[in-house]
Amino acid sequence: MTLTTIKDGEYTATVYKMIKDGQYGEAIHILSNELQKQMKSRAALSLLGYCYYHMQDFTNAAECYEQLTQLHPEVEEYKLYYAQSLYGACAYPEAMKATFLLDNPTSHTKMIKLQASIKYGEEEYSGAKTLVEQLPQDDPDYDVDMGCLLYKEGEYEEACKKFMSAMQVLGYQPELSYNIGLCYYSMKQYGQALKFIGEIIERGIREHPELSVGMTTEGIDVRSVGNTLILHETALIEGFNLKAAIEYQLKNCDAAQEALTDMPPRSEEELDPVTLHNQALMNMDKKPSEGFEKLAFLLQQIPFPPVTFGNLLLLYCKYEYFDLAADVMAENAHLTYKFLTPYLYEFLDAMLTCQTAPEEAFRKFDEMNAKLTDQLRKLTKQ
Incomplete structure (x- = not known):
């Protein structure tokens, strides 16, 4: 603009x-x-x-x-x-x-790209793909858009190739580096993911010292940098969130929390949904009430991170707030099909049933156990 x-x-x-x-x-x-x-x-x-x-x-x-x-x-x-x-x-x-x-006519290509982005935001991926296919294949955005669609289809390796190809044409772009890192994260290749995240962070520190990266972790009192377009273009927030997620998966909880405090400082009302979710999750042991409040707040926002719903329900069960979990499931029945896998839904259903009908819950867990045992036998044969 x-x-x-x-x-x-x-x-x-x-x-x-x-x-x-x-x-x-x-x-x-x-x-x-x-x-x-x-x-x-x-x-x-x-x-x-x-x-x-x-x-x-x-x-x-x-x-x-x-x-x-x-x-x-x-x-x-x-x-x-x-x-x-x-x-x-x-x-x-x-x-x-x-x-x-x-x-x-001069706006036609921009219109197609914007319409494809809107369809993508609405999760109408087939419609988005139809629009992207109208773009010339030598358009630099073609590979980027196709990479995003391939990622949503679970084709992480192919998506990564598209982003790499776009990087060769467009040169280094933090957003592309993040997309590549995200693909490697989804393939559980954490070392490769951290390599691309590291470049985002190093460039952000070098090129934008005004964003105060790492100063909060060092105990320096700095004011909010706000949600500026410059901050968005550096992909620093996305990079630090992905780094936190990787460290969390690797059970490095201190490193995960440090990644969140290293990111450019913003006031709580300026935080994006992903950062708010990750803060809630990674500080749950120390501040559970605050964590539950943040996750419940996120459910009222559009959009919110897809894992928010399942994580809130699991944490309510972990802390034995079964009534709250039951209420959230009942009030958001439309989200269960969208955000819970069949296994997770069955597990939560059995957990909640346990509070009122232990024998029925035992039967449900037993059925789940039988399914898992059968899957393990098939995998062992393979």
Whole structure:
């Protein structure tokens, strides 16, 4: 996203300098005051939308660009930015509707890419694939998009090849490095995954010292760096979360917690769902009440990490809050089919049955045991 040329309004050099220096919050304050004086100011709305977008405040950015599309329907860029902002805010149906406003031939490829991203966000992967296949295969984004779809199909090795191929064309990009690391993580090749995560972190520290990587772990009191577009582009948050997940899998709990505190500091209300989930999970032994509160909060958000539902239920059972687990399952029956494997559902069902009908629970566990024994026999023969 770039700043559009403004002809109908001029602002002091101070505002432009603030934007150039990444001081979006301060710029927003000045621009909001200006809008109160001139509610239809193209200059103020355009700059305000730009600032909100770069602060990852997509809802407010969408509001600015929606007004601009109405005031200046001849400007194609505003239509694109409006659709992109809605997509960023996870307002997928509204974003898809907004893409249909892109009627300029020069915007066609961008429209297809955005529509594919929206379908992907809605988990309509077949629809996303149909759209991606409309792109020229020499388009740099083709391999990236196909890699993402292959990953969702569980084809981690093939997805990794696509991301590697894209990296050769596009050069180093933190997001691609993260995608490759995620593929290796899913293949349980943790050493390779850590190699790509390490490069993300090293470059982030070297190129963006202002993001205060590791300072919280060292006990230095630093202010929040906010959820800026720059932070997003470094993939540092994703990298540290993946590093924490790997250390957690390897039973290195201290290293996992350190990975979470090493990431650029943000206030709790600025945390993304994955970070919030991982903080809850990895601090459960020390702060269980806080952990349960965070996981329950995440279930009310859209989207939330897919493992949140199962982890909350398992932890309720571990801490013997069986009534709470039963309530959560009953209130979110629609999530059981989407986020619980058949085995996990059967296990939780038996655990909860145990509280009211022990004999029936024993029968359920016995049936599960028989299934697992049969699977082990087949694997032994293989």
